[in-house]
Amino acid sequence: MSTQERIEAPHSLDSQLAARLDSLCRELTHSGEAHMQKMAFTHDEAAPHPGLLVYMMAKNLSVRLNGFEPVVFSAVDACTFLQVAQIYLTPTTAAAASFVDFARQAFPFTTIHLRTRNQRPFYHAAGDRSYHDFTEIVEDRGCSHSLITNPSLDPLYGITAKFMFGGIAEGSMVRLSEGELQRDLMHFLFFHNNYRSIPWLEGKTPLQKLATFEGFAGWHTFDPFGNQGRNEGHNGQTHRIV
Secondary structure, eight states, X not given: OOHXXXXXXXXXXXXXXXXXXXXXXXXXXXXXXXXXXHHHHHHHHHOSSTTSSEEEEEEEOSOOXXXXXXXXXXXXXXXXXXXXXXXXXXXXXXXXXXXXXXXXXXXXXXXXXXXXXXXXXXXXXXXXXXXXXXXXXXXXXXXXXXXXXXXXXXXXXXXXXXXXXXXXXXXXXXXXXXXXXXXXXXHHHHHHHHXXXXXXXXXXXXHHHHTTSTTOTTOOOOOTTSOOOOOTTOXXXXXXXX
């Protein structure tokens, strides 16, 4: 091999690697876009309107308060990803019932169907049933309820579960007081609902997605612990989708 050929060989190899890398990046981008389109279609088909499908979850936090291990109950609307949550000291059926009442009041639309995992406090095996099971409690409040027996067959559950309070931030919760934990939950929800961009909503925030539905175009904030966002001339009345 001549000197010129030895000089040109590395440049040729670099060009081949760059071309292969560019091709791989295009293929990955195409695959990612196809996956996002598929998930967006699944999302729109399963939850075309706010309140039609709401996922409710209970998550134990890695922190102890007054001898208890607190649990965060979260409810995420599958259509808008709007989320409400509350902290309870014990994951009982009574706590779950209390949270259902809170969520139904806090959401600015009617909750039609609740879906949960088939685990306590939403489900009790035969022979270990509370006085009222959770399905009966939900139905008494005018909602329907279904159980997720296999989360891998419910892609929307896997998506919504990623947006719950806790996650990687739990490591910093070890020394929090109950008041500090509640404050952090309020801050999390305010950010999530009003400022968090959701890929499955084409980059919209939950509030921006809500605003695409009739009656919510003028909403500027959503805060489940405070005042709801309102239109001018709304006179403080919360509009609910039925």
